[in-house]
Amino acid sequence: MLGEGRRRAERGTDVVAALVETHGRARTAVLLEGLETVPRRELVHRGSTFTEMDLDAVLARRPEVALVDELAHTNVPGSRNGKRWQDVEDLLDAGIDVVSTLNVQHLESLNDVVERITGTVQRETVPDEVVRRAEQIELVDMSPEALRRRMAHGNVYAPEKVDAALANYFRVGNLAALRELALLWVADRVDEGLARYRGRHGITAPWEARERIVVGLTGGPEGETLVRRAARIAARAGHADLLAVHVSRSDGLAGPPAEQTPARRRALVESVGGTYHQVVGDDVATALLEFLRGVNATQVVLGSSRRRGWQFVLGPGVGATVAREAEDIDVHLVPHEHAGKGRGPVRLAGSPLSARRRAAGWALALLGPPLLTAVLRPAGSPPSLNTDMLLFLALTVGVALAGGLWPAVAAAIAGFLALNWFFTPPVHTLTVGQPGNALALAVFVAVAVAVSSVVDLAARRARQAARAGAEAETLSLLATTVLRGERALPALLDRVRETFGVRAVALLERAGDGGGWVTAGSTGDAPAADPGSAEATARVGENSVLALSGRVLPAADRRVLTAFASQAGAVLEARRLEEEAARARREAEGNTIRTALLAAVSHDLRTPLASIKAGVSGLRATDVDWDPEDEAELLASVEESADRLDGLIGNLLDMSRLQTGVVTPLIRPVSLDEVLPKALLGVPEDRVDLDVPETLAPVPADAGLLERALANVIENAVRHGAGRVLVTASELPAGTGPGRVEVRVVDRGPGVPGGAKERMFAPFQRLGDAPGGSGVGLGLAVARGFTEAMGGTLTPEDTPGGGLTMVLALPTADARRPGGEEGR
Numbered sequence: 001m002l003g004e005g006r007r008r009a010e011r012g013t014d015v016v017a018a019l020v021e022t023h024g025r026a027r028t029a030v031l032l033e034g035l036e037t038v039p040r041r042e043l044v045h046r047g048s049t050f051t052e053m054d055l056d057a058v059l060a061r062r063p064e065v066a067l068v069d070e071l072a073h074t075n076v077p078g079s080r081n082g083k084r085w086q087d088v089e090d091l092l093d094a095g096i097d098v099v100s101t102l103n104v105q106h107l108e109s110l111n112d113v114v115e116r117i118t119g120t121v122q123r124e125t126v127p128d129e130v131v132r133r134a135e136q137i138e139l140v141d142m143s144p145e146a147l148r149r150r151m152a153h154g155n156v157y158a159p160e161k162v163d164a165a166l167a168n169y170f171r172v173g174n175l176a177a178l179r180e181l182a183l184l185w186v187a188d189r190v191d192e193g194l195a196r197y198r199g200r201h202g203i204t205a206p207w208e209a210r211e212r213i214v215v216g217l218t219g220g221p222e223g224e225t226l227v228r229r230a231a232r233i234a235a236r237a238g239h240a241d242l243l244a245v246h247v248s249r250s251d252g253l254a255g256p257p258a259e260q261t262p263a264r265r266r267a268l269v270e271s272v273g274g275t276y277h278q279v280v281g282d283d284v285a286t287a288l289l290e291f292l293r294g295v296n297a298t299q300v301v302l303g304s305s306r307r308r309g310w311q312f313v314l315g316p317g318v319g320a321t322v323a324r325e326a327e328d329i330d331v332h333l334v335p336h337e338h339a340g341k342g343r344g345p346v347r348l349a350g351s352p353l354s355a356r357r358r359a360a361g362w363a364l365a366l367l368g369p370p371l372l373t374a375v376l377r378p379a380g381s382p383p384s385l386n387t388d389m390l391l392f393l394a395l396t397v398g399v400a401l402a403g404g405l406w407p408a409v410a411a412a413i414a415g416f417l418a419l420n421w422f423f424t425p426p427v428h429t430l431t432v433g434q435p436g437n438a439l440a441l442a443v444f445v446a447v448a449v450a451v452s453s454v455v456d457l458a459a460r461r462a463r464q465a466a467r468a469g470a471e472a473e474t475l476s477l478l479a480t481t482v483l484r485g486e487r488a489l490p491a492l493l494d495r496v497r498e499t500f501g502v503r504a505v506a507l508l509e510r511a512g513d514g515g516g517w518v519t520a521g522s523t524g525d526a527p528a529a530d531p532g533s534a535e536a537t538a539r540v541g542e543n544s545v546l547a548l549s550g551r552v553l554p555a556a557d558r559r560v561l562t563a564f565a566s567q568a569g570a571v572l573e574a575r576r577l578e579e580e581a582a583r584a585r586r587e588a589e590g591n592t593i594r595t596a597l598l599a600a601v602s603h604d605l606r607t608p609l610a611s612i613k614a615g616v617s618g619l620r621a622t623d624v625d626w627d628p629e630d631e632a633e634l635l636a637s638v639e640e641s642a643d644r645l646d647g648l649i650g651n652l653l654d655m656s657r658l659q660t661g662v663v664t665p666l667i668r669p670v671s672l673d674e675v676l677p678k679a680l681l682g683v684p685e686d687r688v689d690l691d692v693p694e695t696l697a698p699v700p701a702d703a704g705l706l707e708r709a710l711a712n713v714i715e716n717a718v719r720h721g722a723g724r725v726l727v728t729a730s731e732l733p734a735g736t737g738p739g740r741v742e743v744r745v746v747d748r749g750p751g752v753p754g755g756a757k758e759r760m761f762a763p764f765q766r767l768g769d770a771p772g773g774s775g776v777g778l779g780l781a782v783a784r785g786f787t788e789a790m791g792g793t794l795t796p797e798d799t800p801g802g803g804l805t806m807v808l809a810l811p812t813a814d815a816r817r818p819g820g821e822e823g824r
Contacts, residue, residue: 361403
């Protein structure tokens with residue numbers, strides 16, 4: 001955390017250490033040096049004084065990034081919030097980014113697992129949902145042996161505590177188990193990212209990055225055998241994911257009566273560590289295949305068909321169809337004692353049309369034929385079979401349009417009987433006297449059934465097209481919201497509820513392995529408190545589930561539901577990649593600066609040190625008798641080199657202060673005629689002409705920073721200019737813009753090309769004078785940094801006739817904010 005804070009500060013980010021616990025560790029304290037630290041708040045509790053993060057002070061300071069250690073910490077009573085992670089949420093709400101730390105044993109979902117492993121109860125925990133909202137989670141991984149070596153070396157605990165810690169909590173087995181928990185928890189986020197990637201790129205073929213075994217259940221007695229076989233396959237595959245799915249038909253036919261209730265099926269699956277799902281589909285095999293592809297399954301376990309031999313005339317069966325179309329998914333057909341003994345009775349079920357249309361169709365099918373018969377058969381009316389048959393056919397088509405297949409079939413049968421009884425000679429009997437009339441009645445029934453089937457199929461295709469259009473629109477909306485960065489949990493849950501038309505949606509997290517469930521967020525009326533009470537679920541993470549209440553979802557909706565479950569992490573993954581790219585750029589920049597610094601240290605700093613060493617060694621030599629003049633010359637050389645070395649080190653320190661953002665000017669009225677003479681102390685008097693009016697008004701600045709900036713600019717002009725350097729100052733009154741005071745340093749040297757002027761201010765930049773020039777190339781960079789810290793500017797201009805002019809401008813007192821600025 002401290003390393004990340006220092007890297008961001010070096011890039012110019014405003015970083016403060018809101019609270020960092022060093023616990024007396026020297027190496028941690030060293031990393032804290034140079035970072036601005038917010039003083040802690042003192043609280044008295046039960047007669048003792050404690051310190052906590054001063055949340056109000058951090059909010060008032062409003063940095064870009066705050067470093068907050070120990071996210072799971074419980075605050076001392078009297079604090080604004082009970083937990084430190086709640087303080088962090090307040091900082092995030094205020095627009096302050098936070099970098100924090102957390103041990104794996106403090107995750108709420110792993111708390112009881114850690115207790116069983118280590119025998120220690122962790123009282124301080126953080127909800128997993130809080131951690132998962134982080135834009136980036138970095139796992140700091142270390143082998144148990146390496147951590148124990150650090151402890152043995154005294155890097156973690158005091159020497160008197162090391163032996164007890166290594167023998168108890170920090171045993172190799174404990175650390176290995178905690179390490180595995182952390183790796184699995186973070187790996188789950190990688191799995192979510194993979195699902196989002198597949199969804200964005202339309203990849204439906206399974207990727208075997210992680211084994212997922214799906215067992216298909218019918219509700220029959222063979223279910224227990226299939227679940228246990230699938231559990232053994234999952235265990236052999238290295239604790240793969242196990243999912244069980246039951247498909248309910250919605251195409252007008254339902255399977256045999258289920259011998260197990262959904263609650264029994266769910267309990268059976270969860271007892272072996274799997275998750276239970278229920279979907280609906282027009283065709284069981286198609287719905288099952290859609291589910292397999294939606295969850296990226298790698299293997300599917302199905303039971304051998306219970307059909308008797310003659311029943312295969314109706315179709316190849318679900319197992320054979322899935323095996324033929326599964327492509328890269330491995331299919332296991334498991335034999336069982338109920339195979340080939342019959343499927344049981346088949347029940348009629350619903351229609352693709354709405355309940356209102358079905359009711360209207362049945363009403364018209366029951367009442368239409370009698371009414372039409374009464375209209376067409378008044379007393380004494382001669383029969384007209386062709387006309388009557390066309391009218392009954394029109395009635396049947398109307399019933400099909402209104403109510404679908406089965407009401408239309410009922411209307412066709414009723415029409416056939418009415419035509420035969422009332423309109424086909426001999427009337428009032430079911431006997432047909434003429435072969436032509438019998439053929440006409442048969443054609444009537446065939447046409448009626450065919451038209452009804454076409455209407456039913458059209459309704460089914462219209463519903464599927466509408467579903468596909470809605471799915472495409474939803475996925476498009478999801479893609480745009482991810483690109484816009486919409487990731488608020490309440491908005492996401494509301495969108496899920498609206499998209500699938502369910503009563504309520506809840507995001508559930510497991511309180512511990514084998515424990516209960518905690519609601520991380522919910523919307524709607526009476527959301528599910530656990531996955532068992534929900535009609536549809538989607539896995540979000542290792543210990544989190546999206547639970548929908550209100551209706552069972554079709555299998556085709558699983559892909560969209562999975563996309564919703566994965567959306568929350570999409571922006572996090574993108575930002576993680578951005579952070580990695582930014583880190584790579586920072587490392588490249590850091591390498592460049594380090595290379596320049598090494599070059600500067602190896603040459604420019606060693607040169608004055610060599611002069612000092614030579615002078616002092618010569619003066620101390622006992623075999624040389626120095627006369628006073630030579631001795632004075634050596635002392636002068638030593639003094640000159642020491643001054644030069646002091647200036648170089650001063651510039652290095654100043655640049656370090658600027659890059660870490662710890663320069664805090666003390667702004668007050670400063671007279672230039674007091675600052676300029678001090679800035680010229682290190683410059684030969686015969687090289688500088690000074691022209692500063694005595695009537696020049698004071699400027700609001702920090703006297704020390706202004707002196708250093710002017711000294712660096714003037715020394716640079718003297719070093720590179722030819723002849724004398726002119727230093728002038730003038731006040732420009734407020735006209736179209738604010739008033740300011742300008743100090744111009746004019747030299748008659750070779751000047752600087754236009755494209756290179758801004759490069760002069762880069763750290764360790766010496767244009768054309770290396771290696772012969774002195775200095776490390778920081779003078780102008782420090783001068784500009786100090787000037788801008790005081791609210792001024794330092795810009796280069798060409799000197800008329802040749803040379804370079806540096807213009808240092810500061811706003812006058814009345815150009816600053818109302819009320820002045822005494823310091824910041």
